[in-house]
Amino acid sequence: xxxxxxxxxxxxxxxxxxxxxxxxxxxxxxxxxxxxxxxxxxxxxxxxxxxxxxxxxxxxxxxxxxxxxxxxxxxxxxxxxxxxxxxxxxxxxxxxxxxxxxxxxxxxxxxxxxxxxxxxxxxxxxxxxxxxxxxxxxxxxxxxxxxxxxxxxxxxxxxxxxxxxxxxxxxxxxxxxxxxxxxxxxxxxxxxxxxxxxxxxxxxxxxxxxxxxxxxxxxxxxxxxxxxxxxxxxxxxxxxxxxxxxxxxxxxxxxxxxxxxxxxxxxxxxxxxxxxxxxxxxxxxxxxxxxxxxxxxxxxxxxxxxxxxxxxxxxxxxxxxxxxxxxxxxxxxxxxxxxxxxxxxxxxxxxxxxxxxxxxxxxxxxxxxxxxxxxxxxxxxxxxxxxxxxxxxxxxxxxxxxxxxxxxxxxxxxxxxxx
Amino acid sequence: xxxxxxxxxxxxxxxxxxxxxxxxxxxxxxxxxxxxxxxxxxxxxxxxxxxxxxxxxxxxxxxxxxxxxxxxxxxxxxxxxxxxxxxxxxxxxxxxxxxxxxxxxxxxxxxxxxxxxxxxxxxxxxxxxxxxxxxxxxxxxxxxxxxxxxxxxxxxxxxxxxxxxxxxxxxxxxxxxxxxxxxxxxxxxxxxxxxxxxxxxxxxxxxxxxxxxxxxxxxxxxxxxxxxxxxxxxxxxxxxxxxxxxxxxxx
Numbered sequence: 001x002x003x004x005x006x007x008x009x010x011x012x013x014x015x016x017x018x019x020x021x022x023x024x025x026x027x028x029x030x031x032x033x034x035x036x037x038x039x040x041x042x043x044x045x046x047x048x049x050x051x052x053x054x055x056x057x058x059x060x061x062x063x064x065x066x067x068x069x070x071x072x073x074x075x076x077x078x079x080x081x082x083x084x085x086x087x088x089x090x091x092x093x094x095x096x097x098x099x100x101x102x103x104x105x106x107x108x109x110x111x112x113x114x115x116x117x118x119x120x121x122x123x124x125x126x127x128x129x130x131x132x133x134x135x136x137x138x139x140x141x142x143x144x145x146x147x148x149x150x151x152x153x154x155x156x157x158x159x160x161x162x163x164x165x166x167x168x169x170x171x172x173x174x175x176x177x178x179x180x181x182x183x184x185x186x187x188x189x190x191x192x193x194x195x196x197x198x199x200x201x202x203x204x205x206x207x208x209x210x211x212x213x214x215x216x217x218x219x220x221x222x223x224x225x226x227x228x229x230x231x232x233x234x235x236x237x238x239x240x241x242x243x244x245x246x247x248x249x250x251x252x253x254x255x256x257x258x259x260x261x262x263x264x265x266x267x268x269x270x271x272x273x274x275x276x277x278x279x280x281x282x283x284x285x286x287x288x289x290x291x292x293x294x295x296x297x298x299x300x301x302x303x304x305x306x307x308x309x310x311x312x313x314x315x316x317x318x319x320x321x322x323x324x325x326x327x328x329x330x331x332x333x334x335x336x337x338x339x340x341x342x343x344x345x346x347x348x349x350x351x352x353x354x355x356x357x358x359x360x361x362x363x364x365x366x367x368x369x370x371x372x373x374x375x376x377x378x379x380x381x382x383x384x385x386x387x388x389x390x391x392x393x394x395x396x397x398x399x400x401x402x403x404x405x406x407x408x409x410x411x412x413x414x415x416x417x418x419x
Numbered sequence: 420x421x422x423x424x425x426x427x428x429x430x431x432x433x434x435x436x437x438x439x440x441x442x443x444x445x446x447x448x449x450x451x452x453x454x455x456x457x458x459x460x461x462x463x464x465x466x467x468x469x470x471x472x473x474x475x476x477x478x479x480x481x482x483x484x485x486x487x488x489x490x491x492x493x494x495x496x497x498x499x500x501x502x503x504x505x506x507x508x509x510x511x512x513x514x515x516x517x518x519x520x521x522x523x524x525x526x527x528x529x530x531x532x533x534x535x536x537x538x539x540x541x542x543x544x545x546x547x548x549x550x551x552x553x554x555x556x557x558x559x560x561x562x563x564x565x566x567x568x569x570x571x572x573x574x575x576x577x578x579x580x581x582x583x584x585x586x587x588x589x590x591x592x593x594x595x596x597x598x599x600x601x602x603x604x605x606x607x608x609x610x611x612x613x614x615x616x617x618x619x620x621x622x623x624x625x626x627x628x629x630x631x632x633x634x635x636x637x638x639x640x641x642x643x644x645x646x647x648x649x650x651x652x653x654x655x656x657x658x659x660x661x662x663x664x665x666x667x668x669x670x
Contacts, residue, residue, distance in 0.1 A: 362472070367509045370469045371519075371579065372497035372527035381514050381522065388513025388562075 012058055012164045012191035012219075013041055013133055025109045028122040033136035039129035048128070051305040051337045052276040054221065057245040058191065063217040065190030067161045074211055074406040075182040078398050080153035087160055088139035088167035100148035100177065106168050107140025116145050116172045124170075124197035124225040127251050131223035134166045134195030141168035141194075146177045146204075153180035153399075160218075163190040170197045171206070173232075178205035180399070185222075187214040187243070196224040200232035202256075208236040209399055211406045214243040216271055223249045230256035237394050238265035239403055241410040242273030242302060249278040254288035254319075263292040264394070266387040266403075268410030269302035269334075276305035283312040283319040286346075292323035295390040297383045297411075299330035309341040310353070316346045323353045328360060328386055330379075360386075380411050420447045420484075422587050422618040423468075427479035430460075430467050437463040439643035440479065445587070448615040452629055453622045454654065455640035456662045461622045462506065464640070465591040468620075469503040470496050483587065497523075498530035502585035504576040506592040511563040516575065519563045520545055524582060548581045552608050570601035577608040588612070589620045594628035606631030626658040639665060 013036075020026055042049035043056060081098055084091040090105045097103060104117060113121075121143065125131045144154065156169065173179055185192070200206055214220055220243050228234050238248055252261045267275040281290045296304035306325040327336030338355035360382050368378035387407060394400045423445040430438040437460045445451050455461050467474045468481060470493040481488040488496060511519065524544075525535040536544065549559060554574055564572050573593055580588055590609065594602055609619070609632050621632055629637070629651065637654050639647040639662075647653060647665055657665055 361509070363507075364509045364511055366466075366469075366471050366493065367505065368511075368519075368523075369493035370471075370497055370503050370505075371523040372494050372530065372583070373523055374494050374526060374530075375492070377522065377526065378494075381511070381519075385511045385513040385562075391513075 011061075012193075013137070020109065022109055022111055024111070024118065029136050029138070032122065032132040036129045036132035036136050042129065048278065048307070051303065052245055052247050052274065054130070054219070054245060054247075057219050061191075061217065061219060061244070063189050065161050065163050065218075066188040066215070073155075073157060073184055074402045074409075075155055075184055075209075078153060078155075078182065078402060080155050080180075080182065082155045082157070083142055085140075085142055085156065085158045085167060085169075087162045088141065088165040090140060090142045098150055098152050100146060100150055101154065102145040102147070104143040105140065106138070106143055106170065117143050117170065120172055120197060120199050121170050124199060124227050125195050125223060125251070127223055127225065127249070130193060130221050131195045131225070131249075134168055134193045134223065137166040137193075138168050138195075139166060141170075143170040143172075145172045145174065146179045147174045149178045150180070153182050155182045155184070158183075158185045158192070158194065160187040160190060160192050165190070166193045168195045168197075172199045173201060173204040173206055175201040176203045177201075180207045180396070181209070182399075183208065183210040185210075185212040185214065185220065187218040187220055189215045189217045191219045192221070194222040196222065198224065198226040198234070200226070200228045200234055202229045202231060204229070204232040206234050207395055207399075208234070209394065209403065210236070210238045210248075211403070212240040212243075212246060213406070214241070214246060216244060216273060218243040218246070220246045221249075222247070224251070226250065226252040226261070228252065228254050228259040228261060231258035233260045233262070235262045235395065236264070237403065238263075238277060239406055240265075240267050240275050242267060242269040242275035244272070245274050247276040247278065251280045251282070252290070253282045253284055254290065256285045257287045259285065260289045262290070262393070264390045265294045266390045266407055267296045267304055268383070268387075268407060269296065269304055270299040271302060272300070273302045274305070276307070278305070278307040280309045280311070281321065283310070283316045283321060283346075283349075286316050287318045288316060289319065290321045290323075292325075293390050293393075294325045295387050296325075296327040296336055297330065297387065298327055298334040298336055301331070301333045303334070304336040306337070306355070307339045307341070308353070309343065310351065311343045312346045312349050312351065314345040317348045319346065320350045321352070325355045326386075327357045328383065329357060330360075383411055384408070421445070421482070422447045422449070422484060423620070424482040425479070426482070428467070428476065428481060429478040430463055431475045431477050432463060432473060436477070437643055438467070441640070441643070441645055443638065443645070445618045445620065447618055449635045450613070450619045450621060450632065452634040452637045452654065453620065453640055454624070454626070454637060454657060457624065459640045460643045461640055462591055465503055465589050465622055468589055469493055469501065494526065495530065497583070498527045500586035502580055502583055502588045504580060504588065504590045504593050506595055508564050508572045508576055510565045512565050514563050515560055516563045517542070517545060517559045520559075520579070520582060523579070527583060545582065549578055551611070552578050552581065553604060554578050569596035570598070570604075573597060573601065573605050574608070577605055581608065581612060586616065587618050587620070589622065591622045592624060593621070594623055594625060602628065603631060626654040629654045
């Protein structure tokens with residue numbers, strides 16, 4: 001028997017579940033631990049993790065986490081309420097919170113936690129082992145409840161400088177309420193595992209912008225479960241510059257008629273960075289809609305992964321889904337694995353999907369150079385042009401400008417670097 | 420002074436010889452026209468002058484103001500005052516026309532060791548020039564060439580020419596796809612840039628552009644060689660006889 005088999009959980013996943021003494025919490029965490037232990041740390045022979053070998057990444061990780069030199073939060077210029085989760089622990093909010101927003105520390109749950117937490121915490125995300133581990137091994141996290149149309153965005157900033165952090169977030173948007181959520185991650189290395197549960201009640205709206213800025217040695221996995229009720233709209237945009245292994249997995253359930261999800265993102269990857277966006281959109285009722293557009297610019301030895309599965313359930317007639325993933329490869333050793341997948345069990349549905357891997361357009365490159373723009377700058381402009389489509393549908397000039405700041409930083413090669 | 424001296428130029432594209440030994444001499448301040456049927460090598464000549472990858476000079480040379488062009492990258496040629504107005508300007512989403520103009524202007528100035536323009540100066544300069552060429556401000560805020568009509572794209576090419584103030588401008592089929600009003604607007608823009616120290620090479624299939632931009636010399640290109648040369652009257656002769664007649668006469 002090999003050593004690995006005796007100790008199946010590599011560093012980062014070897015901890016025991018903490019005991020809080022609060023029965024309902026401990027029960028859910030024990031259940032999650034059982035589900036986690038029933039599986040294994042995903043590796044490349046597990047189909048869904050074929051292009052993102054988490055076990056190998058953990059076993060080959062040498063560099064300890066460090067503080068990151070702050071190049072700034074791309075959302076800093078946007079006014080809003082700010083919440084910081086540092087190494088998995090919610091910090092005291094700075095300033096006052098807007099009306100219609102409730103905030104709760106998931107590290108301090110009680111027996112008499114409100115129903116909106118008890119009803120959803122640990123109940124939305126029932127997917128893979130990594131998401132289960134984020135609950136079972138969690139250090140803490142944050143829960144938000146929105147009961148009206150919030151006047152200002154809420155920033156949720158996760159920062160990490162310890163070697164292993166498992167954390168959770170829960171966002172509940174009540175009927176007719178709406179939220180602009182700005183989620184940013186900064187990681188100096190180590191393993192981050194975050195589980196996020198988003199609940200949109202009837203006619204609720206959530207605009208979710210997420211950027212991840214990580215050290216090249218960081219391992220960052222995040223599983224997001226989204227439940228979308230009748231006539232509710234979820235709009236998510238996810239941009240990143242990758243890490244040693246960076247995986248964002250979204251499971252989105254369109255539960256009732258009129259539910260919609262609109263997903264987009266851009267990744268700019270260089271060096272040996274990796275970025276995996278895996279989505280599963282489930283059309284569980286008729287007249288639901290989903291759109292996805294992801295764009296990747298991949299240089300050097302970097303690797304981009306998109307796996308997008310769409311399931312249209314039996315009876316979900318009149319559903320409309322579209323998904324597109326495109327990558328530009330900027331080096332002979334760069335790689336993009338784009339895998340759209342459709343599973344249609346209903347009649348009368350519209351589904352369109354496509355994936356394309358290409359190079360920068362030679363006509364355009366020549367045009368810019370012939371106007372005096374040096375090749376490196378011309379390439380950067382064309383990459384921007386390529387990514388534009390994925391940024392264009394972000395609502396709000398401020399938010400779009402913030403996303404461009406993040407992307408431009410990636411394109412000019414000025415990521416956050418360890419001190 | 421000689422602006423451009425092309426001597427025995429042979430150019431191959433993907434191993435196929437397109438230009439088969441051409442000679443052309445343009446003095447400062449002169450306007451020359453190159454006319455020829457489709458496939459004669461007109462665009463190959465313009466791309467080779469501008470330095471597009473894949474256009475291989477297999478023999479001969481192109482001397483621009485005493486310097487061999489072959490050794491220079493496209494952006495270096497631009498900074499030294501060579502400008503190519505393209506037949507099909509490309510669309511670049513995500514880059515506004517104004518930002519593109521600023522990037523190009525300043526890249527050229529940087530390459531020449533000149534001080535870069537700040538945003539306000541670029542804006543003032545571009546607005547002023549755009550007004551003269553009837554390019555609306557709204558066009559400058561849109562993504563470069565995206566959704567522009569054929570006429571708008573060509574006007575933007577001429578706007579760039581006016582901004583960059585090249586010493587040698589090559590206009591590759593600038594008349595294609597233009598109605599008569601757009602053609603006149605573009606021609607007026609070009610004529611306004613005529614100067615004793617500026618030369619132009621106007622490449623066209625049809626004579627009609629040359630009614631508006633009157634050349635000093637006309638060269639007829641067929642199958643990679645110049646088959647006839649003359650003054651502006653040659654363009655009219657070509658219009659009357661057609662290429663087939665002229666090529667036959669020359670042979």
